[in-house]
Every structure is written in structure tokens, then in C-alpha cells.
Amino acid sequence: MDSAELTGTLFDIQGFSVHDGPGCRTLIFFKGCPLSCHWCSNPEGKNPFPEPLYRQQKCTFDMLCMDACGHKAISLEKENLTIDREVCNSCKTFDCTSACCTGALQKGGYTITTGELHRLIERDRQYWGSRGGITLTGGEPFFQPEFAAAILKRCHDAYVHTAAETCGDIPVSWLQPSLPYLDWLFFDLKQMDPARHKEWTGHTNQQILANARWLASRFESRMVYRMTVVPGYNDYPEHTRQLASFLLSTGRKEINLLPLHHLGREKYALTGHSYYTEVLTTPAMDSLQGMKEILEAEGISCYLGSETPF
Ligand code: SF4
Numbered sequence: 434m435d436s437a438e439l440t441g442t443l444f445d446i447q448g449f450s451v452h453d454g455p456g457c458r459t460l461i462f463f464k465g466c467p468l469s470c471h472w473c474s475n476p477e478g479k480n481p482f483p484e485p486l487y488r489q490q491k492c493t494f495d496m497l498c499m500d501a502c503g504h505k506a507i508s509l510e511k512e513n514l515t516i517d518r519e520v521c522n523s524c525k526t527f528d529c530t531s532a533c534c535t536g537a538l539q540k541g542g543y544t545i546t547t548g549e550l551h552r553l554i555e556r557d558r559q560y561w562g563s564r565g566g567i568t569l570t571g572g573e574p575f576f577q578p579e580f581a582a583a584i585l586k587r588c589h590d591a592y593v594h595t596a597a598e599t600c601g602d603i604p605v606s607w608l609q610p611s612l613p614y615l616d617w618l619f620f621d622l623k624q625m626d627p628a629r630h631k632e633w634t635g636h637t638n639q640q641i642l643a644n645a646r647w648l649a650s651r652f653e654s655r656m657v658y659r660m661t662v663v664p665g666y667n668d669y670p671e672h673t674r675q676l677a678s679f680l681l682s683t684g685r686k687e688i689n690l691l692p693l694h695h696l697g698r699e700k701y702a703l704t705g706h707s708y709y710t711e712v713l714t715t716p717a718m719d720s721l722q723g724m725k726e727i728l729e730a731e732g733i734s735c736y737l738g739s740e741t742p743f
């Protein structure tokens with residue numbers, strides 16, 4: 434391995450995306466996120482380290498994993514396999530996943546060097562067409578600031594179009610090193626009220642809004658805001674007007690509204706998390722259109738779902 438190479442932690446790489454930047458793209462999912470949004474569709478991206486993913490439907494309860502785990506993190510309680518995830522958080526061996534022959538236990542996340550990742554990215558180049566490239570997502574890509582900047586620089590130097598999606602809840606110094614190598618940015622917003630933001634994501638929006646302002650004035654390429662529309666949380670007219678006013682104050686006037694979906698539901702059980710969003714419905718098209726009208730009346734370009742023009 435080249436001594437200048439850095440190592441990062443990912444949980445997935447997916448090709449052929451057409452919704453996360455221009456053309457056809459390879460999405461790189463970084464592990465680790467400072468927020469805990471109740472509606473997160475990638476709960477396996479929350480922890481910054483690899484972790485066991487458990488699919489009970491595939492489990493035969495032969496307990497090979499329990500025998501293999503040298504840390505005694507697995508037990509059988511009331512005919513249910515229980516994993517002490519606090520113990521797993523510092524595991525380096527993942528012997529449980531090697532012992533499991535049914536695929537019920539798998540390792541979620543892996544480390545990779547910048548060189549290895551760059552080779553995988555180059556392999557996809559033939560599928561991108563003239564406008565495609567890579568998009569860093571997660572998790573929060575800038576939660577691993579040096580690794581993100583290093584892979585973006587490699588791609589930039591190799592004439593690969595680069596994009597990223599950020600939750601913005603990180604020190605600005607973690608964003609800064611990547612900016613010279615980024616061609617496109619999605620910046621996520623959730624809720625304009627700091628207390629409501631904290632209630633549903635674990636943190637206030639103070640750092641996020643400050644970073645949005647900072648980036649809006651310094652990032653030289655296109656920056657599009659994104660917001661998942663969560664009924665009853667951020668879809669009412671007063672909030673939409675506050676959102677419009679914030680966007681106008683930053684000078685960036687594009688937002689992509691994404692309707693809440695439940696596609697990530699199954700993944701909560703795999704990581705041992707509770708699924709908060711069970712009680713929430715997906716937003717009605719009328720509600721999304723109403724938000725779009727309010728935003729457009731303020732001179733903001735609003736794209737619903739996959740409508741963002743790239
Ligand atoms: S080894 Fe796999 S199939 Fe066997 S009990 Fe463990 S998780 Fe279930």
C-alpha cells in the first residue's frame with residue numbers, strides 16, 4: 434500500500450444512480466453521521482465503525498455465531514438471539530459473521546484505502562456517459578474529512594465529476610479541504626426551529642444553518658438544498674415560509690423536496706434500532722405541491738422528488 438494512502442470506512446457502493454447529480458453516477462456511502470434523524474433511510478450509516486447486521490428470517494439458531502464470538506456478545510434469550518452491540522462496537526474480528534453459514538449475520542461496513550476505492554471508481558467510468566461521475570453520501574461523507582478530501586482530489590485529478598450530499602452538522606474545517614475538488618453539492622435541511630430540529634434529529638440546527646450560509650457564499654459551483662418532507666414535522670405553510678426566507682438569505686435559490694418513504698424500514702431491525710417513523714404517513718402530492726407553490730412565489734426553484742434538473 435502506498436504510504437500516502439488513507440483508509441476510510443464505507444457501508445456500500447452503488448452504481449447507476451440518476452438522481453444524485455448529473456448523468457449516471459456511482460454512489461459511495463460513508464459510514465458515520467452526527468445526526469439521528471427519526472426518518473433516516475440508511476440506519477446502517479449512523480455508526481462510524483463496522484457492525485454486525487442480523488436478519489432473523491435467515492437464522493436457524495444453530496448458535497455457531499455465539500460459539501465463535503470470543504467476546505461473549507451473543508446470547509440466546511427467550512428463543513431470540515440477542516447481540517450486545519456495545520461490545521461489538523470495538524470488535525476487530527467479526528468471527529461471528531465468518532461462522533454464520535446462512536447469511537443471517539453479516540458485517541455491515543468495511544475499511545478501504547483511497548487507492549482501492551479509486552480503482553473501483555475507475556471500473557465504473559465506462560457506465561457514466563459524458564456527464565456522470567461519483568457522489569459521496571452516507572452517513573455523512575465529511576464525518577471522515579481527510580478521507581473524503583483525498584478521494585475527491587484523486588477523482589478531480591482524474592477528470593471525474595464529483596458531487597456530495599451533506600447534512601452540514603460538522604465543523605466547517607471538515608468541509609473546507611474537500612471544496613476545491615467538488616463540482617456539485619446537495620445540502621440537507623430538516624427543520625428551521627432549533628428545538629424541533631433537536632427533538633427529531635438529536636442536534637439543533639445552529640451549526641447546519643451557519644455552514645449553509647458559509648458554503649453558499651464560498652462554494653463556487655452549484656449547491657442545491659434538499660429536504661425530506663415529513664408530514665406534521667416540516668410540511669406546514671409557516672415552516673415553508675421560514676424555509677424560503679432562509680434560502681433567500683443565503684442567496685442559493687434551489688431546493689429539492691423529497692417525500693418521506695419507508696424503504697429503509699427493514700434495515701432498522703438489522704442494526705438493532707427502533708423504527709421511529711412507523712406512525713408517519715408519506716406526504717400527499719397536494720401537500721408537496723402546496724409547498725412548491727409557496728417556495729416558487731418567493732422566487733425559489735423547487736424540484737419535487739426526482740425532478741431536479743442536472
Ligand atoms: S450462526 Fe447464523 S444462523 Fe446460526 S444462530 Fe448465529 S446468526 Fe443464526
Ligand code: SF4
Pocket residue numbers: 484485501502503504505506507516520521524525526527528529530
Ligand atoms: S461483531 Fe465481534 S463482538 Fe460482536 S458478536 Fe461478532 S464477533 Fe462478537
